Amino acid sequence: MGWNSLALTHDFMARQVRPGDLCIDATAGRGRDALLLARLTGPGGRVIALDIQPEAVEATRSLLAAEGVSGWAEVLQMDHREMGALAEPGTVGCIAFNLGWLPGGDHRIHTAAETTIPALEQALALLRPGGALSLCIYYGKENGYGERDAVLRWLAELDSRIWNVLRLDFPNRKNDPPIPVFIQREG
Numbered sequence: 383m384g385w386n387s388l389a390l391t392h393d394f395m396a397r398q399v400r401p402g403d404l405c406i407d408a409t410a411g412r413g414r415d416a417l418l419l420a421r422l423t424g425p426g427g428r429v430i431a432l433d434i435q436p437e438a439v440e441a442t443r444s445l446l447a448a449e450g451v452s453g454w455a456e457v458l459q460m461d462h463r464e465m466g467a468l469a470e471p472g473t474v475g476c477i478a479f480n481l482g483w484l485p486g487g488d489h490r491i492h493t494a495a496e497t498t499i500p501a502l503e504q505a506l507a508l509l510r511p512g513g514a515l516s517l518c519i520y521y522g523k524e525n526g527y528g529e530r531d532a533v534l535r536w537l538a539e540l541d542s543r544i545w546n547v548l549r550l551d552f553p554n555r556k557n558d559p560p561i562p563v564f565i566q567r568e569g
């Protein structure tokens with residue numbers, strides 16, 4: 383696989399997720415991350431994918447059904463700001479966030495700092511020791527730069543005794559390349 387953000391985050395998830403894990407896709411979109419998580423957890427695990435947009439919920443449900451994983455991977459239409467209610471604290475193996483807008487959808491509907499930061503806070507509380515969050519920051523155009531800047535500030539303040547934070551960038555790539563970030567809770 384090449385060095386694009388999707389491949390990097392998928393490599394990370396493949397190292398991270400154990401069969402039988404509970405995993406959450408906080409921005410389901412068209413379901414590519416939810417599908418990978420479901421393949422990695424296997425039928426003994428559970429995946430919950432969320433999105434606020436009906437179009438994304440439908441697209442993800444169809445993909446999961448077509449790929450035969452919907453027995454253990456469900457899709458909910460909900461705001462990820464509420465994700466703390468989905469599981470007990472300290473029980474989730476991997477959580478995926480892809481900021482930005484639905485690929486091929488309405489660019490005016492996108493993630494925003496006011497909801498992303500509270501959602502990330504809740505996501506960290508859900509992670510088990512050794513569990514991790516994969517975050518891909520898409521920014522620029524309709525999204526602007528405010529969300530990216532708020533998330534990068536938030537990352538820099540995470541307690542280094544508990545959180546390993548890794549941020550990648552593409553210094554010679556033009557046009558606002560995405561920023562892959564991985565956060566792991568010390569095991």
Ligand SMILES: C[S@@+](CC[C@H](N)C(=O)[O-])C[C@H]1O[C@@H](n2cnc3c(N)ncnc32)[C@H](O)[C@@H]1O
Binds near residue numbers: 409411413414461480
């Ligand atoms: C970049 S896309 C996700 C792409 C997806 N991972 C994929 O593989 O296709 C971002 C998604 O976040 C969703 N979204 C935006 N704000 C949200 C919120 N507050 N809660 C849940 N989903 C949200 C959008 O509807 C959009 O589908």
